[in-house]
Amino acid sequence: MQKHSRAEQQPVHHRWPSPTLFSFVVSSLLLGLACGCGTEKPAVVNDPDQLLRQMSEKLAQAKRFSFKVNRKLDAALVEGRNIPENAQIDISVSRPSKFRAKSDSGDNIRQFVFDGQNLSVYDETMKLYATVPVYGTIDEVVAKIDEKYGFTPPLAEFILSDPYGALSPRIKSRVYKGKETVGVVECHHLSLGGDVADSELWIGVADLLPRKLVATFKGREGGPQLQAGFSDWNLAATLDDKFFTFVPPQDAARVEMVTEAQMKEPQAKVAARQK
Amino acid sequence: MKPTISRCRWTISAPERNKAHLVRAAVLGAVLLSSVSVVLAQVYGVARKTTVVSGPNGTVAASKTTVVSGGSLPHGYIAVLPGGYRAVTVSGARYYTVGGVYYRPQIYQGRTVYVAVRL
Numbered sequence: 001m002q003k004h005s006r007a008e009q010q011p012v013h014h015r016w017p018s019p020t021l022f023s024f025v026v027s028s029l030l031l032g033l034a035c036g037c038g039t040e041k042p043a044v045v046n047d048p049d050q051l052l053r054q055m056s057e058k059l060a061q062a063k064r065f066s067f068k069v070n071r072k073l074d075a076a077l078v079e080g081r082n083i084p085e086n087a088q089i090d091i092s093v094s095r096p097s098k099f100r101a102k103s104d105s106g107d108n109i110r111q112f113v114f115d116g117q118n119l120s121v122y123d124e125t126m127k128l129y130a131t132v133p134v135y136g137t138i139d140e141v142v143a144k145i146d147e148k149y150g151f152t153p154p155l156a157e158f159i160l161s162d163p164y165g166a167l168s169p170r171i172k173s174r175v176y177k178g179k180e181t182v183g184v185v186e187c188h189h190l191s192l193g194g195d196v197a198d199s200e201l202w203i204g205v206a207d208l209l210p211r212k213l214v215a216t217f218k219g220r221e222g223g224p225q226l227q228a229g230f231s232d233w234n235l236a237a238t239l240d241d242k243f244f245t246f247v248p249p250q251d252a253a254r255v256e257m258v259t260e261a262q263m264k265e266p267q268a269k270v271a272a273r274q275k
Numbered sequence: 276m277k278p279t280i281s282r283c284r285w286t287i288s289a290p291e292r293n294k295a296h297l298v299r300a301a302v303l304g305a306v307l308l309s310s311v312s313v314v315l316a317q318v319y320g321v322a323r324k325t326t327v328v329s330g331p332n333g334t335v336a337a338s339k340t341t342v343v344s345g346g347s348l349p350h351g352y353i354a355v356l357p358g359g360y361r362a363v364t365v366s367g368a369r370y371y372t373v374g375g376v377y378y379r380p381q382i383y384q385g386r387t388v389y390v391a392v393r394l
Contacts, residue, residue, distance in 0.1 A: 077321050079384055081354050112385065123387045128369070130382040151385035152317040170318065196318050215319055226319055253369035257382045263349055 048174035048190045051203055056164030058208045062235040066092040069155055070231070071103075074224035077217065092237065093159045096137040098244035101153045112153045113246035114141055120246035121257065129248050130257035137161070150260040155228060158210060170194045182211045182229075197226075209233050352388050353378070365394055 059065075069089040078085045087105035097116035103109070109124035114134070119141060122129040132149075134141050142156045153159070157166045173193035180189045180202065187202035195218070202212040213228040248254070348354060360373035371378045371389065378389035 073321075079348070079354065079386055110385070121382050121385055123382070126380065126387055128380050128382070128387055146317050149384065152320055153385075154320045156317070157319065194318075197321075213319070215321075217318075217321065226321060228319070253364075253380075255369070255380050255382060255387075258388075263383060 046176045046188060048176045048188075048192070051176075051188050051190060051208070052167065052171075052174070052201075053164050054208045055203050055210060056162060056167075058235075059158060059163050060161055062093075062095075064094045064237050064239050065233070065235045066090070066237040066239070067230055067234070068232040070229040071154065072225075072227040074222075074226070076220055076222065076224035077226060087154075089154045091154070091159065092239055092243065093138070094239050094241070094244060095161065097141070098241070099138055099153060099159060100244050103154055111246075113244060114138070114153075115241075115244045115246065118246070119145060120248075122246065122248070122252070127249065127252040128255050129246070129252050130255050131246065131248075132257050148259050148261075149257060150263075155213075158230075167192075170196065171199075179205060183231075185211050187211050207233070348383075348388060352383070352390050354386065354388055356389055370394070 069091065071085075071087050071089055073085040073087075075082050075084045085105050087103045089101060089103045091099070091101045093099045097114070099112070099114050101112045103111075107125070111120070111122040111124060113120045113122070117133060117135055118131050119134045120129055120131040134144055136144065139160050139162075142152050142160065146152050157163055160166050171192045171194055173191075175191040175193075177189040177191050177200075180187055182202045186205045188205060190201045190203065192199040192201060197215040197217045199216075200212075200214040201210060203209065204211050210230050212230065213226070215226045216223045217225070356371055356378060357373045360371045360378070363370050363372055363377075365377075369380060370392070371380065377392050377394045379392045380387055380389050382388075
């Protein structure tokens with residue numbers, strides 16, 4: 001029986017590759033090591049926290065932008081009324097210190113206008129407006145009016161300079177649920193658990209912009225929901241400064257904007273009388 | 276022969292008694308000196324209320340956050356005027372009247388509310 005040498009027994013595919021391919025592989029490895037890429041962990045695909053950050057960065061980079069929101073509020077979330085509210089909201093922002101939002105719920109139209117020095121709330125339906133002096137950036141003003149007057153512009157978290165910073169502290173759990181289509185837009189679906197509300201957020205795959213939000217509020221019977229559908233994003237909107245200046249119509253009457261502290265006073269008096 | 280019944284008594288030594296007094300005093304102090312703060316803030320524009328019970332040294336003893344929107348307005352306030360109202364101007368200010376009751380409009384939490392007033 002004829003014996004074959006080891007070299008002859010070695011299969012062809014175990015032989016060294018061609019010199020060109022060998023040098024390419026070696027140089028690629030060396031290049032990778034030089035870049036430090038060899039030690040880096042592979043990028044986490046579809047990490048919910050990373051997607052939230054990317055959405056936040058995309059919004060933060062836009063200096064003048066506008067978008068629309070179709071917001072549905074369950075009755076339990078509408079102040080002083082026992083009926084659900086479906087509103088079309090147009091929001092325009094000029095960083096760092098101007099915004100305008102118009103909310104139209106059919107039976108009521110309201111505007112929120114901040115020009116960097118004054119915040120005006122205009123009830124277009126009743127022809128009533130209130131203007132209060134508030135100075136600062138959008139972030140500062142949202143915090144101030146939240147604290148003093150007990151409200152914020154609709155979905156204010158999405159117009160702050162750092163939406164991630166505003167949303168993240170409330171989020172206790174983050175889960176990536178996969179890709180889904182909202183309207184005609186392919187989106188990442190995130191499930192965000194929180195103490196006050198559990199939220200489902202859909203972020204566009206291509207543009208990383210928020211497309212849909214469903215928040216279910218805890219601690220209330222029936223788990224009332226807020227649903228918001230985002231559309232018509234324009235991250236390079238042409239918005240004149242005059243657009244953010246509120247000029248009250250001649251037939252509108254000025255009224256007082258009541259603070260939370262003022263509203264508590266009568267309650268405290270009633271409580272004191274009852275004791 | 277009569278059965279003997281042993282009676283168990285809680286006997287506390289002087290140092291333990293002092294310790295018990297100290298614990299009681301600490302609990303009483305914590306109750307008396309603790310403060311309850313209520314902070315209102317918004318989640319997606321929906322008002323939430325956080326009640327924080329702080330201990331005497333500033334530690335958080337308890338904290339609860341709930342959604343408060345949709346609750347009833349303070350006494351005397353309404354969100355929607357009764358049907359048949361008409362606007363009137365009194366001393367340059369706008370009021371609404373219906374059924375002999377006058378209402379002064381105000382903006383509260385970004386919405387118009389009406390408080391019953393006497394003119």
